[in-house]
Amino acid sequence: MRVESSPLALLGATGSIGQNTVDLVRRYADRYQLVALSARTRGNELALLAREFPAAQLCLTDPEARADFVGAHSDLVDRLAPPGEEGLLELVAGAPAGAMVLNGVVGSAGLRPTVSALERGLDVALANKEALVVGGQIVLEAAERGGGRLWPVDSEHSAIAQCLRGNPKDEIRRLWLTASGGPFRDRDPETFGDIELAEVLRHPTWDMGPKITVDSATMMNKGLEVLEAHLLFGTPLARVNVVIHRQSIIHSMVELRDGAFLAQLGAPDMRVPILYALSRGTHQECDVAPFNPLESPELTFEAPDPRRYPCLDLARQAGEAGGAAVVVLNAANEEAVAGLLRGELSFIEIAPLIERALVQVDRPAIGSVDDALALDVETRLRSRELVAERARSRS
Numbered sequence: 349m350r351v352e353s354s355p356l357a358l359l360g361a362t363g364s365i366g367q368n369t370v371d372l373v374r375r376y377a378d379r380y381q382l383v384a385l386s387a388r389t390r391g392n393e394l395a396l397l398a399r400e401f402p403a404a405q406l407c408l409t410d411p412e413a414r415a416d417f418v419g420a421h422s423d424l425v426d427r428l429a430p431p432g433e434e435g436l437l438e439l440v441a442g443a444p445a446g447a448m449v450l451n452g453v454v455g456s457a458g459l460r461p462t463v464s465a466l467e468r469g470l471d472v473a474l475a476n477k478e479a480l481v482v483g484g485q486i487v488l489e490a491a492e493r494g495g496g497r498l499w500p501v502d503s504e505h506s507a508i509a510q511c512l513r514g515n516p517k518d519e520i521r522r523l524w525l526t527a528s529g530g531p532f533r534d535r536d537p538e539t540f541g542d543i544e545l546a547e548v549l550r551h552p553t554w555d556m557g558p559k560i561t562v563d564s565a566t567m568m569n570k571g572l573e574v575l576e577a578h579l580l581f582g583t584p585l586a587r588v589n590v591v592i593h594r595q596s597i598i599h600s601m602v603e604l605r606d607g608a609f610l611a612q613l614g615a616p617d618m619r620v621p622i623l624y625a626l627s628r629g630t631h632q633e634c635d636v637a638p639f640n641p642l643e644s645p646e647l648t649f650e651a652p653d654p655r656r657y658p659c660l661d662l663a664r665q666a667g668e669a670g671g672a673a674v675v676v677l678n679a680a681n682e683e684a685v686a687g688l689l690r691g692e693l694s695f696i697e698i699a700p701l702i703e704r705a706l707v708q709v710d711r712p713a714i715g716s717v718d719d720a721l722a723l724d725v726e727t728r729l730r731s732r733e734l735v736a737e738r739a740r741s742r743s
């Protein structure tokens with residue numbers, strides 16, 4: 349019997365999550381059909397994918413990159429949506445009923461497409477944690493209204509979802525998110541002022557896009573994941589713990605009320621949680637990432653040192669303060685990371701910049717996607733100015 353392949357709209361196809369997803373689609377071509385592909389700037393890579401997957405509608409969100417694409421790939425133009433958010437929304441709207449949207453975009457740019465997919469009743473495999481934390485309850489309400497379901501792609505949240513299969517929420521005592529600790533887990537914090545960009549981008553266990561790699565070094569990534577876990581699993585923030593686990597073998601753990609722990613283990617390979625999300629929470633045959641416990645390194649656990657990872661505390665504080673503070677936290681962080689990647693901000697300036705933005709938050713909650721994105725833009729402008737000021741003071 350021939351099984352119909354599931355339609356898949358892939359946002360952020362040229363990134364690290366996107367490429368891992370394409371790898372799975374190639375391996376299991378009978379299971380998935382790509383109906384949409386997006387990128388921001390990498391037009392030539394998008395064109396290669398477009399030729400390989402001829403059923404996919406396309407979007408290149410960056411207007412300049414799109415103009416170059418139109419000049420270089422005229423045969424693909426009739427499959428191309430408009431630039432910007434409008435194009436992403438068009439891809440979501442054009443996906444057939446029953447399609448899944450894998451959101452592998454970086455940052456708050458993925459918020460509206462996520463909400464729009466969930467409202468249409470489409471399931472979303474969500475790598476783009478920033479969309480969920482910025483939208484907060486609004487994203488969850490869109491899912492409830494429209495009937496779409498969120499399937500976490502982050503390995504930690506996928507691990508927790510797997511551990512929770514069959515265990516009711518009221519049996520949870522605590523969630524334990526594991527963290528590698530990033531490249532500076534052993535470095536003397538007194539020397540953080542000398543950190544070079546190349547060192548920030550050298551993650552000890554995962555090969556990922558630049559923004560999440562920087563966020564892993566500051567542990568803002570784990571802070572965002574604490575907020576993500578709170579939203580996805582309805583667990584109070586105070587009961588979402590973080591533990592440094594250098595080996596990245598245990599992807600996260602759930603502590604139940606009788607003291608039992610459930611953990612999900614495996615080789616650090618994002619294709620496993622991506623496949624679990626694409627398979628809507630079922631374990632499918634998969635020949636990637638074998639893990640042999642007999643060859644496992646010793647598994648270790650340490651508490652994160654707040655002096656080394658101030659961003660982790662800032663994320664918790666913002667989560668406790670409310671939705672507006674979380675939007676500000678995320679926007680200031682996105683701009684700080686962009687500043688670092690451009691060489692305009694140093695590693696130790698990231699946390700103070702975010703802290704400064706958080707002091708200016710003047711309301712607890714946000715009421716709509718428009719409110720969230722307006723505050724996001726406002727914070728970005730202010731943060732960009734602060735980054736520019738820092739750069740000027742150094743030159």
Ligand SMILES: NC(=O)c1ccc[n+]([C@@H]2O[C@H](COP(=O)([O-])OP(=O)(O)OC[C@H]3O[C@@H](n4cnc5c(N)ncnc54)[C@H](OP(=O)(O)O)[C@@H]3O)[C@@H](O)[C@H]2O)c1
Nearest residue numbers: 360361362363364365387388389390453457475476556557
């Ligand atoms: N990488 C991982 O292993 C991993 C693990 C867990 C969670 N995540 C999460 O997954 C998301 C993607 O991470 P990544 O590492 O795959 O990032 P990445 O390698 O930088 O890729 C991001 C993708 O999104 C596109 N993009 C970037 N900014 C955009 C914008 N403003 N609007 C529309 N598209 C945009 C990029 O296009 P161009 O490249 O063409 O410019 C690229 O296709 C992040 O939220 C991250 O936290 C990643």
